[in-house]
Amino acid sequence: MRIDMKEFTGECTCGKEHRLKVKDMILEQGALQRIPEFLQKDPYTQYRNFAMVCDDHTYEAAGKEVERLIRGIKVIKLNPENLHANEIGVQKVRKALEQMEGIDCLIAVGSGTIHDLTRYHAYEDQIPFISVPTAASVDGYVSTVAAMSWYGFKKSMIAVSPILVVADSRVIAHAPMRLTASGVGDLLGKYTALADWKITHLLNGESICSRICSMEYEALDNLKKSLEGLIRGEIAAYEKLMYGLLLSGLAMQMTGNSRPASGSEHHMAHFWEMAVINEEISAYHGEKVGVGLVLASDIYHKAADYLRKGKFEIKESVDVETALIERIFTNKELCENIKKTNDPNLLDTIDPAVLKQKTKEITAVIEEIPKPEEIEEMLRKVNGTAGLQDLGFDLSMREKTAKIAPYIRDRITFLRILKFYDFYDKVIR
Ligand SMILES: [Zn+2]
Ligand SMILES: [Zn+2]
Structure with a gap:
């Protein structure tokens, strides 16, 4: 083709x-x-x-x-x-x-x-x-x-x-199947990447391309149907996966940035890739993205439960957690870079009143993301990694990652927006 x-x-x-x-x-x-x-x-x-x-x-x-x-x-x-x-x-x-x-x-x-x-x-x-x-x-x-x-x-x-x-x-x-599984993780990551893009667009009007979004959702649907075929070595299944990956690359060229392909799941992966935490982990990029995706999906769906119930408070503003950044990034140069990345504070572009007003729309976007169990099942189907332990981390990494990962890039994700809500600590734990 x-x-x-x-x-x-x-x-x-x-x-x-x-x-x-x-x-x-x-x-x-x-x-x-x-x-x-x-x-x-x-x-x-x-x-x-x-x-x-x-x-x-x-x-x-x-x-x-x-x-x-x-x-x-x-x-x-x-x-x-x-x-x-x-x-x-x-x-x-x-x-x-x-x-x-x-x-x-x-x-x-x-x-x-x-x-x-x-x-x-x-x-x-x-x-x-x-x-x-x-x-x-x-x-x-x-x-x-x-x-x-x-x-x-x-x-x-x-x-x-x-x-x-x-x-x-x-x-x-x-x-090797491990490389293919890594590609599956990287492509499935578009579920949260697209959700982050759509939610940010809802809240501060960041430009979005619906043509790119629908092309990517189509690629995700095709991938879902091809997972068994990958295990069986079917050429058509590999073409579907590869097409989705190439398309995601083209989408980034179309927008001129990585917004269509990278959200909180990638920020988590980037955080784990940084040598600052323990020794560098040897997992492939897509393996880390897959684990990040399961984690992000779990946190987002837990947040959606609170949003649906409607009993929550929203803070007037959220400051950059400088003390947290300094504690995690002990390397001085890296720490300064992260601080620079977060100046000005991206969350200043979010109006808490609009955040409250868009609760229903945000919930609907989250509902489009498959549940964490579903994603895990898809990843396991191709023998992929899906949990923190698969990367050699213990479960305490969850909260640390959720808190710090949003600061890795100068991009708004729902993982960062979550810091506005009073239920934040409950969903990231
Ligand atoms: Zn990637
Ligand atoms: Zn467009």
């Missing part, structure tokens, strides 16, 4: 003109075989000297075939052992690139880490890159930022989106 980029661009009912950085995208069985056909067309004909970034596993899965299809391509095959999108990984690719001359286009063959390393160098060297995903594990393939871990700290670094995505569903269906 060739994904028609025109479906996602142009004037929209939301008032925006949506643009994309990625020019072409195909997702089908045997897509790899079509690479030469694309390279003979504009704008790809101008590129002559390709270098592929892959690791030992992804070389076997798809890289070998890409090497056969593109004559003269240089290969940077990394050792997957302890390979991360960090300063060490960057250095490895840099060293290899220095041995090559006149490279004018990179090709990433792999999953998230390989893509982040490639997009980082594509940006640095001001050359484009082509994406060949080997697993349906994340929605970040077409991201314009590289999710790096820089000397122990998580950092989103400016990078570039691929110009072309060639997703071969036969390759993707053969990826």
Whole structure:
């Protein structure tokens, strides 16, 4: 299936003109075989000297075939052992690139880490890159930022989106199940991400795109129906999951930020990713998002119970909890960054009177999120992680995460808005 980029661009009912950085995208069985056909067309004909970034596993899965299809391509095959999108990984690719001359286009063959390393160098060297995903594990393939871990700290670094995505569903269906389950977690996370977006829109008028929302809900419905198929290795199921992940990436390009793809469930995952808490945990991004989603869904639905009963008070204002931030983030630089992220206080844009007035609408948005048990069941179906213990945390992490995660990004979520209600402490515990 060739994904028609025109479906996602142009004037929209939301008032925006949506643009994309990625020019072409195909997702089908045997897509790899079509690479030469694309390279003979504009704008790809101008590129002559390709270098592929892959690791030992992804070389076997798809890289070998890409090497056969593109004559003269240089290969940077990394050792997957302890390979991360960090300063060490960057250095490895840099060293290899220095041995090559006149490279004018990179090709990433792999999953998230390989893509982040490639997009980082594509940006640095001001050359484009082509994406060949080997697993349906994340929605970040077409991201314009590289999710790096820089000397122990998580950092989103400016990078570039691929110009072309060639997703071969036969390759993707053969990826390790753990990677697929991680992709399921990342995609299911859109339930709370979209709810956070809609609730914020209701309260302070933040711009929202209903076209993007309905495309994402459709992708979620398709994923729900495909979970058994994933276990059975059905190509069609993998195409549904991968389509949803690619769509989520396109949605971020359409809005120019991560709002359509990232809400409180991602803020929780980012918090756990930060080295400040214990040692860095080794779970995949989507695994953490899945656990964050179950937690967020549980908290939101508990809050909805209070909202339905109507017996609650709303505070006049909520200050940023500076003392809490200082207690949790003992690293000075990080702590200062978090404080800066929260200045000005985003909750000042919420009028408590409007919050009270929109109670019914907010409850309705929360009711669209599947219940935590339902989400857990979906994640377990693909052998995914769903609970804090799966990540090696004990249950005390729940309250700490709920309190601090909203401060990780300068974005309003319902998890942050909850701080207005007098039942806050009861639902986060
Ligand atoms: Zn994600
Ligand atoms: Zn729109």
